[in-house]
Amino acid sequence: MTKKRKVSGTQKRLIPSYIFLIIVSFISVFPFYWMISAATNTTVEVARGKLSIGTHALENFQKLTASQDLWGALGNSFLYALVQTIVALFICSLAGYGFELYHDKNKDRVFNILLLAMMVPQVATMIPLFKMISKMKLLNTVWGFILPAISTPFLIMMFRQNSRNFPVDIMEAARIDGLSEFKIFFKMYMPIMKSTYAAAAVITFMNAWNAYLWPKVVMTDNRAQTMPMLIANLAAGYTVDYGVLMMGVLFCSIPTMIVFFVLQKQFAEGITGAVK
């Protein structure tokens, strides 16, 4: 009896917290709901402030596919994001592994220099990179998209930090068993570190999917455009059809939202990944 009263007393004191959280949660979620509702209504209904789910989803979708190459852009975004994720994970995990498990003074020095790249803003490198990529004839290709993004200090640091928990003893055991240095990486490091790989994959996929400035520079051909570029084009006209626009935004958001809901834990780990 007294325990129950104590519990309800605690909950009573938490009422302001609950109210605050409900308000913040509502503000956080509402734009998503509105995006979905607007995607199902005509632009006139959206402008009138209609909030319920409408019946014009199909019509908006048809208008969207008629004016834009939706499937092309979706395919491009998936291709670029998947290739970037696979290549970046491989290269950065290899480096993180090397920096941590083979570390010596010189490697630590190199690592500290690489960290400086975190401070280099994208706008500062985009002009030389654009020239470089166009000289290599890689404009409008997946390689042009991913080359500047596959080796990042953030991912290297993430793998390096997480490698601290890697059991070094089994490496020695493997060496005695005659496993080559590279096989140790593929057969032992990769499986043991799979949760780090998962977190790194989620964050890299999200970043690649959401990239905007660099694709806008390097994807000069409409056929190579990504989803964020497509929806930005939708909104750039003089008259914007809000129903169609939000249908496009919805398509751009569905993949990242699925990743978010299914792999939220890995996403959070990926964001904070390099901090331990």
Next chain:
Amino acid sequence: MKNKKRTVTAKQHAAGWIYLAPATLLIAVMSFWPIIQAIITSFKTGSSANMQWAEPIIYNYKRMFQDQLFLRSVGNTFLYLLVEVPIMLVLAMLLAQILNNKDLKFKGFFRTCVFLPCATSLVSYSLIFKSLFATQGLMNSILIKLGILETNYNFLGNAASAKAIIIIALIWRWTGYNMVFFLAGLQNIEYSVYEAAKIDGANSWQTFWRITVPLLKPTIVMTAIMSINGTLQLFDESVNLTNGGPANSTITMSHYVYNNSFGTGVANFGYASAMAFFIFILVAVLSAINMKVGDKRD
């Protein structure tokens, strides 16, 4: 025996360098080399095909500090930085503190809700906010229904309100993101510290400012560096939410650099590189200051 062992370690040592080589070379070629080239380009003028050394050599830098539009973009970026970052970080810390309470129910649900804005791309949320605050948008109809506004107000057509909306949108998008860092940081604080504070009669406000904030200092420094870095490079929102408008009153530095290099106007790689290098210096200096300040209070 001893000899054999040495060759093994030498081999291992060499293998270590092979692991690092691809990532290190890529960063050198894709980050460090371009920044050096950007510095060189910043001392040149002319179109991209035939660039020459500027006359005088610092011409682009001189021009930069006389360019009212560039100075405005610097001012705008700092306004976003100074208003948005503190509000967002305090809000994120507060939310993390509330969500860290072990008596709180529906924790997972609330956390997911607050974190959800991170699931949108920067272009997506910019367009959602642009639509919500359009002259014929939802915010206008709500404010009219509530009697706060009499006629539709062009939020994005007015410099002050357009800036405010960019700041609101930024807070919406990034608070949950930063909260994740604070939640991770709070998990390292022993619960007994809070118990002790409670016994000493501290209220939750005092607990927050006297215990949580000091103990979270490393996280605060890190999130501040990231937020400053991100805000100084703000691009997607400026392009898609307001398109820098009305009349360039909300344009950010990166947006202006883009307009001068790949935008609709005349491409001027030399001038754009000078401005971009200025942004690089800003990011580096502010991060360094932040780290120094963070160190000192230890």
